[in-house]
Amino acid sequence: MTRIKLRSITPPLNFDEAGGIRIGQTRVTLDSLLAAYQAGATPEEIVVQYPILTLEEIYAAITYYLTHPQQVxxxxxxxxxxxxxxxxxxxxxxxxxxxxxxxxxxxxxxxxxx
Incomplete structure (x- = not known):
């Protein structure tokens, strides 16, 4: 039986100099991404709104939010x-x-x- 290796995804979240959380190496804040998500936008709609982000980054950030709601x-x-x-x-x-x-x-x- 061949074992499939799964890789874990580290959320692409980085603190900036002002204490805000940015997505990946972009200037898009977690605050902005979550505002769009909480307003009902799907990850596919968010990637249109913020084309500098990848769909993987958006899903990873939302997953982090959903698994760490109190911290966020x-x-x-x-x-x-x-x-x-x-x-x-x-x-x-x-x-x-x-x-x-x-x-x-x-x-x-x-x-x-x-």
Missing amino acids: EDYLEERRQIAQQRRTQIAQDNNLMGLRQRLLDRGQSKISNI
């Missing part, structure tokens, strides 16, 4: 929190609070000066 959800939650903190900091640093109203007021004053 913890990572995604941490990324959401970091993004929210950055948005808040940018708004504070650039005085964006009330920006819409200031722009509307400025537009109204220009109209009334005409």
Whole structure:
């Protein structure tokens, strides 16, 4: 009887300098791939959306997500929190609070000066 050797697939996930997880050697994040998957896209549709990825990389990343859901959800939650903190900091640093109203007021004053 001949034995068939199966190779295990290592998920093509790499951390970038900012702590994000990228797929393979690309700039596509795990966050982006999973957002498409969770929105109902199939791996075949995702490869059309991100042609730099291979179908094997997409399936491997999704398999990792499905077999490690808590770890991936913890990572995604941490990324959401970091993004929210950055948005808040940018708004504070650039005085964006009330920006819409200031722009509307400025537009109204220009109209009334005409």
